[in-house]
Amino acid sequence: MMKKGALLLLLLALPLVDSNSYHTEILSTAALYALLALGLNIIVGYAGLLHLGYAAFFAVGAYSYALLNLHFGWPFWAGLPAAGLIAGLAAVLLGLPAIRVRGDYLAIVTLGFGEIVRVVVTNLDQWTGGPNGLMGIAHPAFGPVRFGVEARPYYWLLVLLAAATAWACVRLRRSRIGLAWVAVREDELAAGCLGVDALRMKLLALSLGGWVAGLAGCVFAAKQGTVTPDTFDFIQSVMILAMVILGGLGSAAGAVCGAVLLSVAPELLREFSTYRMLLFGLVMIGLMRVRPQGLFGSR
Amino acid sequence: MRNPFRLAILFLSLISLAGCGKGEPVVKIGFVAPLTGDQAAHGTDMLRGAQLAIEQARQAGEILPGYKVELSELDDSRSPAQAVAAAKRLAADADVLAVVGHLNSSCTKPASAIYYEARLLHLCPVSSNPEISRQGFDTFYRICPTDDLQGPAGARFAFQKLGAKKIFVLDDMTTYGRGLANEFLAAAKGLGVEILGHEGITQGEKDFTPVLTKIKGLNPDLIYFAGMFPEAALLLKQKQNLGLQGKFLGGDGLFEPALIELATPEASEGMYLTTLGGDIRNLPTAQQFVREFETRYGKLGAYSWYAYEATRIALEAVRRAGRKDRAAVLAAMKGMGSYSGILGVHAFDSKGDTSLRTIGVYTIQQGKFQFVEATEG
Amino acid sequence: MILLQQILNGLTIGAVYALIALGYTMVYGILQMINFAHGEVFMIGAYVGMTVLLMAGPGSGGVLWLTAAMAAAAVACCLLGLMMERVAYRPLRAAPKLSVLITAIGLSFFLQNAVMLGYGAQDRYVPETLSVRHWGGAGGAVVTPMQGVIFAVSFLLMLGLQGMVYGTKLGRSMRAVAQDPLAARLMGIPVDRVIATTFAIGSALAGVGGVLFGVHYSTINFHDGYLTGLKAFTAAVLGGIGNLPGAMLGGLLLGLMEGLGAGYVSAQWKNVVAFAVLILVLLFRPHGLLGERLAERA
Numbered sequence: 001m002m003k004k005g006a007l008l009l010l011l012l013a014l015p016l017v018d019s020n021s022y023h024t025e026i027l028s029t030a031a032l033y034a035l036l037a038l039g040l041n042i043i044v045g046y047a048g049l050l051h052l053g054y055a056a057f058f059a060v061g062a063y064s065y066a067l068l069n070l071h072f073g074w075p076f077w078a079g080l081p082a083a084g085l086i087a088g089l090a091a092v093l094l095g096l097p098a099i100r101v102r103g104d105y106l107a108i109v110t111l112g113f114g115e116i117v118r119v120v121v122t123n124l125d126q127w128t129g130g131p132n133g134l135m136g137i138a139h140p141a142f143g144p145v146r147f148g149v150e151a152r153p154y155y156w157l158l159v160l161l162a163a164a165t166a167w168a169c170v171r172l173r174r175s176r177i178g179l180a181w182v183a184v185r186e187d188e189l190a191a192g193c194l195g196v197d198a199l200r201m202k203l204l205a206l207s208l209g210g211w212v213a214g215l216a217g218c219v220f221a222a223k224q225g226t227v228t229p230d231t232f233d234f235i236q237s238v239m240i241l242a243m244v245i246l247g248g249l250g251s252a253a254g255a256v257c258g259a260v261l262l263s264v265a266p267e268l269l270r271e272f273s274t275y276r277m278l279l280f281g282l283v284m285i286g287l288m289r290v291r292p293q294g295l296f297g298s299r
Numbered sequence: 300m301r302n303p304f305r306l307a308i309l310f311l312s313l314i315s316l317a318g319c320g321k322g323e324p325v326v327k328i329g330f331v332a333p334l335t336g337d338q339a340a341h342g343t344d345m346l347r348g349a350q351l352a353i354e355q356a357r358q359a360g361e362i363l364p365g366y367k368v369e370l371s372e373l374d375d376s377r378s379p380a381q382a383v384a385a386a387k388r389l390a391a392d393a394d395v396l397a398v399v400g401h402l403n404s405s406c407t408k409p410a411s412a413i414y415y416e417a418r419l420l421h422l423c424p425v426s427s428n429p430e431i432s433r434q435g436f437d438t439f440y441r442i443c444p445t446d447d448l449q450g451p452a453g454a455r456f457a458f459q460k461l462g463a464k465k466i467f468v469l470d471d472m473t474t475y476g477r478g479l480a481n482e483f484l485a486a487a488k489g490l491g492v493e494i495l496g497h498e499g500i501t502q503g504e505k506d507f508t509p510v511l512t513k514i515k516g517l518n519p520d521l522i523y524f525a526g527m528f529p530e531a532a533l534l535l536k537q538k539q540n541l542g543l544q545g546k547f548l549g550g551d552g553l554f555e556p557a558l559i560e561l562a563t564p565e566a567s568e569g570m571y572l573t574t575l576g577g578d579i580r581n582l583p584t585a586q587q588f589v590r591e592f593e594t595r596y597g598k599l600g601a602y603s604w605y606a607y608e609a610t611r612i613a614l615e616a617v618r619r620a621g622r623k624d625r626a627a628v629l630a631a632m633k634g635m636g637s638y639s640g641i642l643g644v645h646a647f648d649s650k651g652d653t654s655l656r657t658i659g660v661y662t663i664q665q666g667k668f669q670f671v672e673a674t675e676g
Numbered sequence: 677m678i679l680l681q682q683i684l685n686g687l688t689i690g691a692v693y694a695l696i697a698l699g700y701t702m703v704y705g706i707l708q709m710i711n712f713a714h715g716e717v718f719m720i721g722a723y724v725g726m727t728v729l730l731m732a733g734p735g736s737g738g739v740l741w742l743t744a745a746m747a748a749a750a751v752a753c754c755l756l757g758l759m760m761e762r763v764a765y766r767p768l769r770a771a772p773k774l775s776v777l778i779t780a781i782g783l784s785f786f787l788q789n790a791v792m793l794g795y796g797a798q799d800r801y802v803p804e805t806l807s808v809r810h811w812g813g814a815g816g817a818v819v820t821p822m823q824g825v826i827f828a829v830s831f832l833l834m835l836g837l838q839g840m841v842y843g844t845k846l847g848r849s850m851r852a853v854a855q856d857p858l859a860a861r862l863m864g865i866p867v868d869r870v871i872a873t874t875f876a877i878g879s880a881l882a883g884v885g886g887v888l889f890g891v892h893y894s895t896i897n898f899h900d901g902y903l904t905g906l907k908a909f910t911a912a913v914l915g916g917i918g919n920l921p922g923a924m925l926g927g928l929l930l931g932l933m934e935g936l937g938a939g940y941v942s943a944q945w946k947n948v949v950a951f952a953v954l955i956l957v958l959l960f961r962p963h964g965l966l967g968e969r970l971a972e973r974a
Binding site for chain 3: 338507
Binding site: 228 | 374387388409413474477
């Protein structure tokens with residue numbers, strides 16, 4: 001506990017030591033992806049649901065806050081939980097039909113839903129701004145802290161959110177719910193025989209994963225000031241999935257590490273940006289051959 | 300795994316060290332355009348224009364005493380999300396004193412908000428959507444005419460010169476395309492043209508035969524397309540395949556030699572487009588630029604001279620500022636009032652728009668762009 | 677007239693979907709695996725075809741060069757499919773589904789990026805090989821010679837495949853492995869070789885589909901494989917995954933639905949048609965139109 005607290009303080013103190021705002025930007029991105037990876041880890045790692053459309057919930061969260069803010073004047077701090085709730089709800093609604101199918105098919109259905117959400121958002125241009133998106137989204141207001149003008153406040157917010165989520169994930173995993181998820185993941189039939197309501201557990205995982213994505217989406221929308229549908233494509237979903245798998249399915253620490261590695265690496269290797277997807281593909285293929293359980297995984 | 304926390308700390312410290320210290324003092328002009336992706340032809344063209352401007356400036360002497368001037372080019376792949384990310388990166392880089400970009404209005408518009416927040420001078424070469432300058436950002440300056448001039452000019456040309464009385468309008472649903480289409484529609488209706496329909500197509504889509512088949516059934520005199528050249532090429536090709544008679548008029552996004560190659564010279568024969576300015580080869584002020592560019596790079600594209608002009612203005616603002624300070628550069632730009640460049644004299648108004656209002660019309664004949672006429676909007 | 681034209685257009689792309697769908701369905705029938713990188717095989721076929729046609733020079737004359745392009749693409753994609761199976765999928769035969777899927781996605785990204793590096797990220801032009809003049813059809817609907825070629829080639833290939841699978845020893849082996857790999861191996865069937873051959877044939881078909889697609893639309897992009905691949909997969913599922921005539925039927929139907937939807941409802945929502953069909957079929961009739969109800973494999 002102490003070690004983790006110390007690490008958290010260290011992370012928060014980083015931008016005070018290194019005042020380069022470009023670095024802070026990169027770290028903010030890493031923290032954002034850490035949050036997303038933690039959320040997806042609940043769905044894929046804990047509950048064993050292969051989900052290829054996670055970016056859709058990220059999108060729902062972002063657009064929810066954008067619309068609430070631009071059309072109804074909601075401030076950020078009200079928008080944050082609202083975005084989480086709406087995204088969680090969306091995850092359940094989209095998940096209800098999906099979880100009736102198994103394995104590969106589940107993956108494709110979730111992929112399909114992810115794409116449908118993106119196309120819907122692109123086409124409903126009266127509300128969503130279409131392919132041009134929405135802009136002018138308000139930053140959070142928190143006393144004297146100037147979000148947006150300075151890079152650090154968003155970093156702190158994201159680190160705190162990620163830390164809180166990580167803590168909640170670990171607690172969940174060790175709880176009865178976590179055990180139920182393991183049971184459903186390993187053998188759904190047997191779990192059912194033991195009285196575990198598989199459907200309920202899966203929906204719970206989806207809603208929690210969606211909630212986290214919604215929070216991330218809200219912060220993202222405020223930070224960028226603009227939301228456009230092209231952010232939330234299939235590649236985004238796969239990236240987050242890759243982070244979870246690289247870190248090790250079912251491990252919160254793994255999800256965070258995978259997120260940091262895969263979001264910082266492209267920045268450091270910016271000269272190789274044309275080779276990015278090539279290397280990424282090779283990493284995925286190699287990983288499944290050499291260490292399919294990821295960095296922290298136990299399978 | 301060994302203590303992961305120690306690993307994390309090590310990793311984070313490495314990141315902090317990664318960016319530390321480069322050698323020579325440098326000032327940068329930021330540049331963003333689609334350098335990859337389907338509109339890379341436009342973006343590369345613009346990049347060359349910008350690079351030429353930097354080269355010439357370096358040869359002419361020091362812009363800012365003690366500093367080397369560099370171009371910091373980033374790619375936005377015509378994606379608004381990437382444009383915003385690139386804008387943030389430039390805003391966070393303290394060496395960047397001004398930005399030239401982007402290409403697409405859907406990218407320039409959100410990026411302009413980032414530059415405004417960062418108090419960074421933003422010079423826009425070719426994004427023509429009028430909304431961008433109406434946002435009230437004092438950091439925004441534009442050197443091309445806007446679509447509230449281009450749309451009506453196209454409508455007038457279609458009605459008066461091409462005799463089109465029934466027109467079907469297509470756009471690509473981007474800020475630029477939708478905006479231009481609406482301007483065209485309003486003007487066309489005012490002239491008494493019958494609008495048979497207005498539909499959107501998706502960028503990146505390949506198969507437009509369903510909507511073209513529908514249009515064929517309505518039998519228009521002319522199809523107006525407000526969008527970019529990759530989709531236009533496909534539209535022209537498929538229009539020919541379907542045997543759709545009727546003329547084709549587009550906007551400046553089609554003004555790219557790759558259009559003729561992608562659509563084939565046969566399919567693009569006899570189509571028209573409007574452009575944001577007259578014939579560059581006929582402008583006396585631009586002759587030297589045309590010569591130098593063609594010597595260096597061979598082909599003159601469609602947007603290179605805008606990027607060149609914008610970069611030159613940025614460099615001038617930096618020179619007048621006299622020091623490495625964004626506020627000073629911004630003030631110098633404001634103080635400039637007007638600039639005499641290769642396109643003519645730009646007198647910037649309170650919104651940052653240029654006083655140049657020439658809209659050109661080109662056609663394609665025998666596989667080449669031919670200048671038709673220019674009007675003052 | 678319009679309806680007929682929309683139908684013709686829809687069936688054209690549908691035939692291409694069918695060719696690609698055959699590859700998906702064959703691999704799934706044998707390995708219960710969705711070859712996510714199959715769309716990229718199709719895309720590479722298109723690029724190979726373009727390269728061959730560019731060599732033909734101006735005028736890129738006629739059916740001969742087109743046939744050469746299709747043959748080249750078939751061979752290249754056949755080899756690609758074999759390589760993919762050998763290097764990426766065979767080592768993972770016993771691995772969990774997730775690993776295989778991730779590998780396939782990684783392969784897909786790798787191939788896309790490789791083509792992008794080789795040929796550039798912008799659209800590439802595919803030379804026309806056939807005369808552009810179209811044939812007037814019933815009441816004003818037009819068909820281009822290329823469309824005719826697409827119909828003819830797809831039909832012949834599908835017929836050939838059907839004949840091969842039901843009339844030859846190899847085909848019998850394929851069906852045996854699809855039914856029960858262990859029993860097949862016990863009967864002396866070289867399972868590994870059969871699987872490799874399946875990949876090879878499916879990839880060759882996709883390659884030819886790619887050439888037809890490229891010449892028909894006359895521009896190609898490294899990103900074409902992803903979306904078209906997904907739609908072809910939808911077609912395979914629609915027809916009944918593992919069922920060959922199903923894949924063909926599914927392809928044509930999907931092309932038709934897309935075309936009519938785009939023409940009469942809205943062009944912008946075209947891609948939603950494919951995904952919606954996919955989801956609805958998987959939810960309500962997972963064995964597709966022609967597939968048999970299969971018990972869940974333990």
